[in-house]
Structure formats: structure tokens, C-alpha cells
Amino acid sequence: QVQLVESGGGLVQAGGSLRLSCAASRTIFNIYHTEWYRRAPGQIRVLVAGISNTDETNYADFVKGRFTISKDNAKNTVYLQMDNLNPTDTAIYYCNAHLGASSWWGQGTQVTVSS
Numbered sequence: 001q002v003q004l005v006e007s008g009g010g011l012v013q014a015g016g017s018l019r020l021s022c023a024a025s026r027t028i029f030n031i032y033h034t035e036w037y038r039r040a041p042g043q044i045r046v047l048v049a050g051i052s053n054t055d056e057t058n059y060a061d062f063v064k065g066r067f068t069i070s071k072d073n074a075k076n077t078v079y080l081q082m083d084n085l086n087p088t089d090t091a092i093y094y095c096n097a098h099l100g101a102s103s104w105w106g107q108g109t110q111v112t113v114s115s
Contacts, residue, residue: 002028002104004095009109012085016113020080022095022106029053030073032099036080038091038111045094049080053099062088085113 003025012018022034035050049059049069057069068081078095092108 002026002097004097004104004106006093006095006106006109009093009111011112011114014086014113014115016085017081017083018085018111020082020093020095020109020111022078022080022097024076024078024097027073027076028097029071029076029078032097032102034069034071034078034095034097036069036078037094037096038089039094039108040088040091043091048093051078082111085111087113087115089113 005023008020031053033052036048037045038048039045051057051069066084071078090113092110094108095106097104
């Protein structure tokens, strides 16, 4: 069993930055692949960025050049640095860690970007 806890969300003005954290209850990020997803109001949940157990990263086109995913295995934490935020980035952000049939989700953290 793994618990994931997201933090770092909040209210920010357009053009601002936030750093989200996803902390795991035990050491997993050197084994599991991890993604950040988001769900905007009235929308489905979509993939934002991912980082593999070998540190390969991938990004949705709508965040490329603005968001950076990284991890600190010693701290059991994955980060999402979000720069140059705009109101369309307003959503609940979730992290997911998975490997094979195992998959865990956090409870989400709200990000609100004002214009």
C-alpha cells in the first residue's frame, strides 16, 4: 500500500509560478513511473507530465516549456514546477504512481490562476 499526498497548490496571478509536490509514504519513485494529471472544472482528467523510473520525462503539448517534472528519490517526492501560469491551468492536480497492475493516486491539490 502506498499513500500519495499532493501539496503546493493555491491561488496565483497569471504569469506566476507554483511548485507542486507529491510525497509518497515509502520509497517508490525509483521503481514506479509517475505522472501529474489535472482536471479542470467540467472537464475530464488529462495527463500533464510524466517521469519514468529512469528519469525520462514527457509533457503534454499545452505545458511544454512552462512546466518541469522532477523527483528526489531520497525525499520520496516528485515535483511539478509550473511557470508562466495562465487561467486555463486552473484545475485540480493529481499525481499517480504506477507499475504494472499497481497504481496509486493522491487526493489532488487545487491550482487557481487569476487573470
